[in-house]
Amino acid sequence: MKPIELSKDARAAATGKLRDYFRKELDQDLSQLPAEMLLDFISKEISGVFYNRGVHDAQELVQKKADDIVEALYGLERGA
Secondary structure (H helix, E strand, O other): OOOOOOOOOHHHHHHHHHHHHHHHHHOOOOOOHHHHHHHHHHHHHHHHHHHHHHHHHHHHHHHHHHHHHHHHHHHHHOOO
16 A cells, blocks of 8 residues: 655654654654654555545445435425
8 A cells, every 4th residue: 555645744743743652651762763764664554554444434424424315305205
């Protein structure tokens, strides 16, 4: 799967969050380059799982809304 490409600002924010997580939760200082490498790995190898889940959730939502519309249309029918 093609890695998700981030803008420069989004990439900087994401690496900052990774560095903060490592510092706060793992008590390790993660420098910029390893943070960028970890972000690249996550983007290439793991992001597809989250992307596919988002697509699945969107499909369910659209299906529910379509069902609601069909139900509403049946409610508008008049007896002939």
